[in-house]
Amino acid sequence: MKLLHTADWHLGKTLKGQSLIDDQEYILKQILDIAKDVDAVLIAGDIYDRGIPPADAVNLFDETLNRLAEKKLPTLIIAGNHDSATRLNFGSKIFANQNIFIVSKVTDQPAQIVLEDDFGEVYFSLIPYFAPIEIQTKFFGEDSERLTFNDANKFYIDLARKKIPDNKRSVAIAHVFLTGGIESDSERKFVGGAANVDSKVFNEYSYVALGHLHSPQKISVENIRYSGSPLKYSFDEANHKKSVTIIDLDDSGAVEIEKIPLIPRRDLIVVEGKFNELANREPTQDYAQIILTDDAYIYDTENLRDAFPNFLEIKRKSHLVSYDDATTDRTFCKEDSISEQFDKFFTEITSEPLTEEERMAFEEVLREIEREGRE
Ligand SMILES: [Mn+2]
Numbered sequence: 001m002k003l004l005h006t007a008d009w010h011l012g013k014t015l016k017g018q019s020l021i022d023d024q025e026y027i028l029k030q031i032l033d034i035a036k037d038v039d040a041v042l043i044a045g046d047i048y049d050r051g052i053p054p055a056d057a058v059n060l061f062d063e064t065l066n067r068l069a070e071k072k073l074p075t076l077i078i079a080g081n082h083d084s085a086t087r088l089n090f091g092s093k094i095f096a097n098q099n100i101f102i103v104s105k106v107t108d109q110p111a112q113i114v115l116e117d118d119f120g121e122v123y124f125s126l127i128p129y130f131a132p133i134e135i136q137t138k139f140f141g142e143d144s145e146r147l148t149f150n151d152a153n154k155f156y157i158d159l160a161r162k163k164i165p166d167n168k169r170s171v172a173i174a175h176v177f178l179t180g181g182i183e184s185d186s187e188r189k190f191v192g193g194a195a196n197v198d199s200k201v202f203n204e205y206s207y208v209a210l211g212h213l214h215s216p217q218k219i220s221v222e223n224i225r226y227s228g229s230p231l232k233y234s235f236d237e238a239n240h241k242k243s244v245t246i247i248d249l250d251d252s253g254a255v256e257i258e259k260i261p262l263i264p265r266r267d268l269i270v271v272e273g274k275f276n277e278l279a280n281r282e283p284t285q286d287y288a289q290i291i292l293t294d295d296a297y298i299y300d301t302e303n304l305r306d307a308f309p310n311f312l313e314i315k316r317k318s319h320l321v322s323y324d325d326a327t328t329d330r331t332f333c334k335e336d337s338i339s340e341q342f343d344k345f346f347t348e349i350t351s352e353p354l355t356e357e358e359r360m361a362f363e364e365v366l367r368e369i370e371r372e373g374r375e
Contacts, residue, residue, distance in 0.1 A: 001039045001040070001115065001117040001119075001122055001169075001248075001249045002037065002038040002039050002040075002246065002247070002248055002249075003038060003039065003040050003041075003042055003171070003207070003209070003246070003247040003249065004031070004034060004035050004038040004040070004041045004042065004244055004245075004246055005042045005044065005209040005225065005227045005244065005245040005246075005247060006031055006041070006042070006043055006044070006227050006230060006244045006245075007043060007044035007045055007046065007080070007175070007209070007210065007211030007212070007226070007227050007228070007229070008044075008045070008046040008080065008187075008211050008212070008214055008227075008228065008229035008230075008233075009024065009028070009043070009046065009047055009048075009229070009230060010024075010046055010048065010049040010082065010186075010229060010231075010233055011024055011047060011048050011049065011053060011057035011060055011061055012048055012049045012050065012053040012054045012056070012057030013049035013233060014049075015233065015234075015268075015287065015312060016312040016313050017312075018287065018310070018312055019056075020231065020233075021054075021056045021057065021060060022265065023231055023264060023265045023266060024057075024060060024230075024231065025060055026264070026265040027230045027231055027262055027264060027265070028060065028064050028230070030262055030263065031230060031244055031262070032064070032067050032068070032071075034244055034246075034260055035068070035071065035073060036071070038073070038246065039073075039074070039115070039117065040073065040074040040075070040076065040115055041068060041073055041074070041075045041076070042075075042076050042124075042171070042173050042209040043075065043076070043077045043078070043211075044078060044080070044173050044174065044175055044209050044210055044211030044212075044227065045078050045079055045080025045081070045082075045083065045128070045129055045174075045175030045211035045212065046080030046081070046082045046083060046175065046211055046212070046229075047061060047077065047079070047080070047083055047088060048061070048082060048083050048084075048088070049082055050082060051082070051083065051084035051087065052084065052087070065095070065100055068100065069095075069098040069099070069100060072099065073099070074099040074101070074113070074115055075099065075100045075101065076101050076103075076113055076124055076126060076173055077100070077101065077102045077103070077126075078102075078103050078104065078126050078127065078128040078129070078173050078174070078175060078211070079102075079103070079104035079105075079128040079129055079175070080128075080129050080175040080211050080212065081129045081175065081188060081190055081212070082188060083104065083129075085104040085105050085128065086104070086105075088102060088104040089102065089104045089105060092104070101113050101126065103126035103127075103128050104128050105128060106128065106130045106134050106135060106138060106156065108138075109159070109163065110125055110126070110127060110156060110157075110159050110160035110163070111125070111126040112124065112125055112126070112160065112163050112164075113126065119169075119250075119251035120168075120169075120251075121168060121169070122168075122169045122170065122171060122206075122249065123163075123164040123165075123168050123169070123170040123171070124170070124171045124172075124173065125157070125160035125161075125163075125164070125170065125171070125172045125173070125205075126173050127153075127156060127157060127160065127172060127173065127174040127175075127176075128175065129175040129176070129212075130152065130156075131190070132146070132147040132148060132149055132151065132152035133146075133147075134152075135147055135152040135155055135156055136152070139155065148194060149176070149177070149190065149194065149195050149196065149197050150194075150196065150197050150198055150201070153174075153176055153197045153201050154197075154198075154201045157172065157174075157201045157202065158201075160172070161204060169206045169249060169253040170204070170205050170206055170253075171205060171206060171207045171208070171209060171249075172202055172205045172207075172208045172209070173208075173209045173210075173211075174202075174208065174209075174210055174211070175210070175211040175212050176195075176197045176210065176212060177190060177195040177196060177197060177212055177213070178196070178197055178198070178199045178210065178219045178224070179196045179197065179198055179199065179219075180199070180219050180220060181212075181213045181217065181219055181226065182213065182215055182217055183213060184213070184214045184215055184233075184234055184236050184237050184240075185234035185235070185236045185237070186214055186229070186233035186234035186237065187212060187213060187214055199219045199220050199221070199224050202224055205223070205224075206223065206249060206253035206254075206255060207223045207224075207225075207247050207249065207255050208223065208224040208225065209225065209227065209245075209247075210224070210225060210226045210227075211226070211227070212226065213226040213228065214226075214228050214229040214233060214234075214237060214240070215228050215237070215240050216228035216240075216241070216242070216243050216245065216259060222255070222257060223255050223257075225245055225257070227243070227244055227245045228240065228242060228243065229242065230242055230244070230262050231262075231264055231268075232264070232267075232268035235268065235270055235289045235313070237268065238268055238269055238270045238289075241261060242261070242262045242264070243259040243260055243261050243262055244259070244260050244262065245257060245258070245259055245260075246258045246259075246260055266285050266286050266287055266310060267286040267287070268286065268287045268288075268289075269284070269286045269287070269288050269289070270288070270289045270291065271288055271289070271290055271291070271308075272290075272291040272293060272317070273291075273292075273293060274292070274293055274294050275292055275294050275298045275301075275304070278290060278292070278304060278307060278308075279303055279304055279306065279307055280307065281307040281308075282307070283306065283307050283308070283309065284307070284308060285309065285310055286308075286310065287310050287311070287312050288308045288310065288311040288312065288313075289311070289312060289313045289314075289315065290304060290308060290311050290313070290314045290315070291314075291315045291316075291317050292314060292315070292316050292317060293317045294316075295350050295351075295352060297316070298316075301314050338366060339359070339362065339363060339366065342354075342362055343359070346358075
C-alpha cells in the first residue's frame with residue numbers, strides 16, 4: 001500500500017502581514033498531483049493556522065477535499081494544536097461517506113480506519129492533538145492525578161493498539177512533539193507542562209505519520225517521521241527542503257520511504273549585504289528577509305523593492321547590538337555632557353566614533369532643541 005504523508009498546511013497563514021493563500025493553493029495542487037499515484041493520503045494536523053480561519057482558507061480546504069473525493073482517495077485527517085477541534089469536526093460524519101475521515105477529538109475509543117490492499121488489512125489509528133487534561137478528565141476524573149503529555153499519549157495510544165489484532169500492519173497518525181525532534185520558529189509551543197513524548201509509545205506501528213515539527217525528519221528510527229510543512233513558514237526555515245513523504249508499505253509491514261520535493265511559487269530567502277549592492281541585484285520574486293550591513297542608517301529602504309518586490313522584513317545588522325552586549329562595557333557617566341554621552345552611545349552601537357561633521361550636526365540639533373525649549 002502506498003501512502004502520502006503530509007502535515008502542517010497552516011491554511012490562512014500570513015507572514016509579516018503577507019497572505020500566503022496563493023502560495024498554499026499552488027503547493028496543494030502539487031500535492032494533489034503527487035497523490036495520483038498513492039492509495040491513501042494522511043494529513044497529520046494543523047490544517048488551518050488558527051481556530052477561526054479566514055474565508056479564503058476555508059474555501060481552499062473545501063476545494064482540496066473535493067479534489068480528493070473526486071479521485072476517490074481515502075483521506076485520513078487529524079486536528080493539530082492550531083486547529084479548532086469543534087470547527088474542523090464540522091461535516092465529518094457526512095464526509096466519511098466519501099472516504100474523507102476527519103478526527104479532531106478524543107473519544108472513548110480512539111478512532112480507527114481499516115483499509116485493504118492485496119495483502120490484507122492495514123489498521124490506521126487517528127490520534128488528534130489533545131492537551132493531557134482532556135485525557136485526565138475523560139478517563140480518570142477531574143480530581144485525578146495530573147498527567148504529562150507522555151502519560152496521556154501513552155495511555156491513549158495503548159488504547160488504540162488494543163483495537164488492532166496481533167500481527168496486522170498498522171499506521172498511527174498523530175500531532176505530538178517527540179523527544180529529539182528539531183524545532184523551528186513557526187510552530188506554536190504546546191501549553192500545559194513538558195510537551196515531550198517518548199517515541200517508544202509508537203513502538204509497534206509499521207509507520208507513524210507525525211505533524212507539528214515543520215522540518216521533515218525521522219525520530220530515532222526510519223518509520224517514525226514528520227513530513228514537515230509544505231511551505232517555509234518562518235525565516236529560520238529558509239534552508240529547509242520541503243517535501244511530502246511517500247511510504248511504500250509491503251506485505252510484511254516493512255516500509256520504504258521516499259521524500260518528494262515541493263517547489264514553491266515563491267521561495268522564502270534571507271539575504272544579507274550592503275544597501276547599494278542589494279538594491280542593484282537581479283530582481284527576485286521570492287519573499288525575502290533583508291539584513292543590511294551598512295553602518296549608516298538607511299532610510300529609503302523602499303528602493304529595495306526593485307530588486308526584491310516581495311521583501312517582507314528589513315533588519316539592520318549594525319543595530320542588532322543586544323542590550324546586554326551594549327551595556328557590558330558601559331562607560332557612560334552622569335558627569336558627561338549630552339554631546340559626550342551621545343558620542344559614546346554612537347560608538348557603542350556603530351563601532352565607529354562620530355566624525356567631526358556628525359558631531360557638529362548633533363550639536364546644531366541640540367542648540368535648536370534648547371532654543372525651542374526657551375520659546
Ligand atoms: Mn504546525
